[in-house]
Amino acid sequence: MSYVDGLVPAKIAVLGAGSWGTTFAKILGDAAQGTERKIILWGRRAEVVEQINDHHRNPRYLSSTELPLNITASTDISAVLKDAELVIVAVPAQTLREQLRGWAPHLAKDAVVVSLMKGLELHTDQRMSQVIMEELGLTPNRVVVVSGPNLAMEIARQEPTASVVACADEETAGWVAAVCTPPYFRPYTNADVVGVEIGGILKNVIALCVGICEGRKMGDNTKASVITRGLAETTRLALALGGKAETLSGLAGLGDLVATCSSSLSRNHTAGRMLGEGLTLDEVNNRMTQTAEGIKSARAVKDLGAKVGVEMPLTNAVVAVLEGKLSVDDLGPLLLARELKSEGD
Numbered sequence: 001m002s003y004v005d006g007l008v009p010a011k012i013a014v015l016g017a018g019s020w021g022t023t024f025a026k027i028l029g030d031a032a033q034g035t036e037r038k039i040i041l042w043g044r045r046a047e048v049v050e051q052i053n054d055h056h057r058n059p060r061y062l063s064s065t066e067l068p069l070n071i072t073a074s075t076d077i078s079a080v081l082k083d084a085e086l087v088i089v090a091v092p093a094q095t096l097r098e099q100l101r102g103w104a105p106h107l108a109k110d111a112v113v114v115s116l117m118k119g120l121e122l123h124t125d126q127r128m129s130q131v132i133m134e135e136l137g138l139t140p141n142r143v144v145v146v147s148g149p150n151l152a153m154e155i156a157r158q159e160p161t162a163s164v165v166a167c168a169d170e171e172t173a174g175w176v177a178a179v180c181t182p183p184y185f186r187p188y189t190n191a192d193v194v195g196v197e198i199g200g201i202l203k204n205v206i207a208l209c210v211g212i213c214e215g216r217k218m219g220d221n222t223k224a225s226v227i228t229r230g231l232a233e234t235t236r237l238a239l240a241l242g243g244k245a246e247t248l249s250g251l252a253g254l255g256d257l258v259a260t261c262s263s264s265l266s267r268n269h270t271a272g273r274m275l276g277e278g279l280t281l282d283e284v285n286n287r288m289t290q291t292a293e294g295i296k297s298a299r300a301v302k303d304l305g306a307k308v309g310v311e312m313p314l315t316n317a318v319v320a321v322l323e324g325k326l327s328v329d330d331l332g333p334l335l336l337a338r339e340l341k342s343e344g345d
């Protein structure tokens with residue numbers, strides 16, 4: 001396998017030509033300057049693929065970004081996956097399983113698969129790396145997760161950003177990190193896949209909550225309280241699932257939580273704000289042109305917390321709002337209305 005002998009992949013496939021898939025392809029393309037390495041993006045829409053091939057742009061998702069010339073695109077999954085030793089996946093979490101079933105027969109033998117996704121599957125409560133392993137029959141040393149404070153638009157503008165590349169096998173993590181290091185993007189490796197994924201999933205739910213508070217015109221004390229207690233909730237769940245506390249105080253935990261909860265570029269934060277301003281969930285969904293994973297994942301997070309016996313008060317409150325069982329006016333008083341206890345519990 002090439003990742004064992006240290007060779008870099010000659011061809012990298014990126015599946016999903018949305019906001020993050022396209023930006024990550026740019027990261028890979030910029031990092032491959034001066035090499036023969038090729039990056040190929042798979043997209044569903046012929047017009048997006050055409051724009052990338054003919055004009056090196058994806059105006060639907062990244063209107064002002066010029067993509068490197070070593071990126072091409074195709075709607076043909078078998079051509080995209082042929083001989084690709086590294087496969088990066090960036091599609092909406094709830095659609096992943098079905099898409100993997102169609103992709104599986106085309107996957108190159110020994111390919112390493114990387115998840116960029118920050119969602120939890122409804123009904124199974126599985127993380128994306130678990131769905132990938134199950135559907136593709138891969139062992140943990142061939143499944144990698146990239147997560148961190150990574151708002152696509154800022155990275156597309158080449159603003160300095162750090163991230164985490166997580167894999168049970170540190171050698172594989174290092175192999176992946178080595179191909180995504182343009183000057184503006186700095187990946188750190190980590191063996192704690194659970195902690196890294198849970199950090200990315202939960203920050204979307206907490207950002208919905210912060211957005212709702214903002215939409216109700218609550219100020220910075222409330223936001224800081226929700227972010228901090230949100231991190232405690234995230235850490236409790238990660239620990240119960242075998243993750244490490246240090247991971248949650250790093251880039252994929254605190255880092256991503258702060259970025260998402262403070263940025264108007266965040267789709268989850270924006271969706272929360274619209275709910276707080278009084279829009280219904282249907283109205284919010286109709287206005288969203290990109291994926292806000294927290295809207296669907298929140299329910300799966302609540303179920304997972306209940307399954308492993310972890311208290312998830314903020315997640316439960318967000319789910320109650322999303323399911324129409326709690327009004328946004330009643331969310332504020334409920335957020336901290338619990339039995340008094342020590343901060344460390």
Ligand SMILES: NC(=O)C1=CN([C@@H]2O[C@H](COP(=O)(O)OP(=O)(O)OC[C@H]3O[C@@H](n4cnc5c(N)ncnc54)[C@H](O)[C@@H]3O)[C@@H](O)[C@H]2O)C=CC1
Pocket residue numbers: 016017018019020021043044045061090091092093095099116117118119150151152153289290291293
């Ligand atoms: N955009 C960002 O800043 C970041 C996004 N992520 C994560 O990356 C994942 C993908 O997000 P984005 O690229 O931002 O979303 P997006 O909404 O910009 O793009 C989603 C892509 O998936 C395709 N798609 C949508 N519905 C589909 C379906 N039913 N079947 C097949 N393909 C479908 C779309 O055509 C599009 O190419 C999410 O899990 C998100 O949490 C992670 C870090 C940063």
Ligand SMILES: O=C(CO)COP(=O)(O)O
Pocket residue numbers: 118148149150151152204207256259260265266267268269291292293
């Ligand atoms: O994951 C992200 C930043 O790290 C993007 O956040 P949103 O999906 O809320 O836009």
